[in-house]
Amino acid sequence: MIEIKDLHKSYSIGSNSLHVLKGINFSVAEGELVSIMGSSGSGKSTLLNILGMLDEADSGSYTLDGLPIKNLNEKIAARYRNKFLGFIFQSFNLISYKSALDNVALPLYYQGVNRKERIDIAMSYLEKVGLTKWASHLPNELSGGQKQRVAIARALASNPKVLLADEPTGALDTKTSYEVMDLIQGINDEGRTILVVTHEHDIAQMTKRIVNLKDGLIIDDTPVNQIRALSNV
Amino acid sequence: MFDLERWQEIFETISKNKLRTFLTGLSVASGIFILIVLLGIGEGMRNGISSEFQNDAANILFIYTGATSKEYKGMNPGRRIVMKNEDYNHTVAANIDNLEYKSSVHRIWGGMVNYKKESGSYRVEGVYPDYQFLENADMINGRFINYTDYQKFEKVVVLGRKVKNDLFKNNEDPLGKYVQIKDINFKVIGVYTDPGGEREESRVFIPISTSQRVFSAGNNINYMSFTLQKEDNFEAALAASNKFSKELETYLKDKHTIAPDDNRAVSINNSLENAKRFYDLMDMIKFFFWGVGICTIIAGIVGVSNIMLIIVKERTREIGIRKALGAEPLSIILMVLHESIFVTTIAGFTGLIFSLALLEFVGPLIETQYIANPSVDFNVAVTTVVILVVAGALAGFFPAWRAARIKPIVALRDE
Numbered sequence: 008m009i010e011i012k013d014l015h016k017s018y019s020i021g022s023n024s025l026h027v028l029k030g031i032n033f034s035v036a037e038g039e040l041v042s043i044m045g046s047s048g049s050g051k052s053t054l055l056n057i058l059g060m061l062d063e064a065d066s067g068s069y070t071l072d073g074l075p076i077k078n079l080n081e082k083i084a085a086r087y088r089n090k091f092l093g094f095i096f097q098s099f100n101l102i103s104y105k106s107a108l109d110n111v112a113l114p115l116y117y118q119g120v121n122r123k124e125r126i127d128i129a130m131s132y133l134e135k136v137g138l139t140k141w142a143s144h145l146p147n148e149l150s151g152g153q154k155q156r157v158a159i160a161r162a163l164a165s166n167p168k169v170l171l172a173d174e175p176t177g178a179l180d181t182k183t184s185y186e187v188m189d190l191i192q193g194i195n196d197e198g199r200t201i202l203v204v205t206h207e208h209d210i211a212q213m214t215k216r217i218v219n220l221k222d223g224l225i226i227d228d229t230p231v232n233q234i235r236a237l238s239n240v
Numbered sequence: 241m242f243d244l245e246r247w248q249e250i251f252e253t254i255s256k257n258k259l260r261t262f263l264t265g266l267s268v269a270s271g272i273f274i275l276i277v278l279l280g281i282g283e284g285m286r287n288g289i290s291s292e293f294q295n296d297a298a299n300i301l302f303i304y305t306g307a308t309s310k311e312y313k314g315m316n317p318g319r320r321i322v323m324k325n326e327d328y329n330h331t332v333a334a335n336i337d338n339l340e341y342k343s344s345v346h347r348i349w350g351g352m353v354n355y356k357k358e359s360g361s362y363r364v365e366g367v368y369p370d371y372q373f374l375e376n377a378d379m380i381n382g383r384f385i386n387y388t389d390y391q392k393f394e395k396v397v398v399l400g401r402k403v404k405n406d407l408f409k410n411n412e413d414p415l416g417k418y419v420q421i422k423d424i425n426f427k428v429i430g431v432y433t434d435p436g437g438e439r440e441e442s443r444v445f446i447p448i449s450t451s452q453r454v455f456s457a458g459n460n461i462n463y464m465s466f467t468l469q470k471e472d473n474f475e476a477a478l479a480a481s482n483k484f485s486k487e488l489e490t491y492l493k494d495k496h497t498i499a500p501d502d503n504r505a506v507s508i509n510n511s512l513e514n515a516k517r518f519y520d521l522m523d524m525i526k527f528f529f530w531g532v533g534i535c536t537i538i539a540g541i542v543g544v545s546n547i548m549l550i551i552v553k554e555r556t557r558e559i560g561i562r563k564a565l566g567a568e569p570l571s572i573i574l575m576v577l578h579e580s581i582f583v584t585t586i587a588g589f590t591g592l593i594f595s596l597a598l599l600e601f602v603g604p605l606i607e608t609q610y611i612a613n614p615s616v617d618f619n620v621a622v623t624t625v626v627i628l629v630v631a632g633a634l635a636g637f638f639p640a641w642r643a644a645r646i647k648p649i650v651a652l653r654d655e
Binding site: 056059061062081082085086088089090094096100101102103104105109113114116117118122161165 | 244245248252253256557558560561562563564565566567568569570571647648649652
């Protein structure tokens, strides 16, 4: 599903150049649940941004589901993001003045789905994350866990090939974190490919494979025996 | 524009930010309000000036002669030019189709008028029947001089209201009574009033034929006065009267052997020319008002633009989210533009309606000499609407451009 070869990325800060990714080789097959670990500054967020087409690599190749991702203009990148990727953020990034339902429906709006159909689809995903009753609530009326579940529903709404989660449990307490991870595991069980960036070991253990990043290089890439989140709740 | 989804988006955003939107709109609304009110006042001033000119027949030409100031064909300067009946007759004959009213005037100097014991010195003029219309003299009693009076050298007189009040005390009816002008009896046939006021009403008119004969003037005349036939518009009327006065001047100078460049001997007072000066002034004022109004709107636009920039800045994160979810740059631009145009248009219309209401209801109450019935016409309203939409687009464009260039990864980091 994801093929990355010799990926380099550096940022220039003033006159200095900061080499963040120093040749990443990495691939993810369909249906995998991968966690990317590393201390801050290891380049894991940069990697995720490149995977998410929010940022572009300096060199190296990136292929998503057989499609080379290269030299995209903003318009194409937006279209690909909408079609292929679903984002889950640490700080949820819900639009504050839109109801949970409208937030979930937003990717479909950019897909050009008409309103009625959009609402139907969004409702079905809200049901999937167990928030049907909260559909008309604004984000600030929801708890952190509920917000993240809305964000997950939104990420799923456009039926993407890959879910990219950037510290999805970073802003949540342990119990809520595990509930969210349970949801993510459930989605993975249905066969969706998911990448999770985290620095929490317990969260990483709930995935199927851990990729360890340090100073811009993959130092470790091992499959793990997945711990079901539910058993910890 | 007709994307229903985007309308819903905009209404949602606006309803979530009522105060901000209201304040944004206020600057535009007041801009339009000021523009329309200024234009209304400008129109009112124009109307006021126009009505000032209705007093005398507006396109009146008044011709009088003086002394020559230049030597010409062996004649010395300082020669007094006196027009004759032939000059008048020729002018009338040559322009018979173009003239509406026409009269020559013989003025009797030192016109002492007596009735019984009352007497006064007034302007006594021998005129043609048409003179009534040239002077806008309204008869309040009796009649004006008619053609029969002229033909039969009748010794009849029309008094101004002030003259009548001076001479006929105790509300005595002047009609049929005899007054003496320079000791010659004239029968009063009418009393007139003139919108020009007392000065215009302290005159007496007698038939010009009588005047010339009785006061031994031969066929001398002092003035000529004409109005031209009405034209469709002001420019045509002005052109016609300029042409007429030019020809007349040439004719008189030729006839009386006056140097063509002698401006003192023959004077033609063209009231339309005077009116044009006022109209030009009005146009200047109107132009100025437009300028002030447009500047006010520009201030409003800058305000909207500023606030839209803040909105974009405030919504940076949201725009980042939208982009991450697949919003194309164009859809972001259209979102901001659409909101900006919508807000300016609604606000502008509100300002337009308020100002029109003000002009409609308060306008007629204004009663000063120089402002009458301030109003704006349909074209002006349409123009301002167009200005509004363009203004909204302009105000929104730079913020929208900025929004479109936001990088999602930077935006998402924005706290």
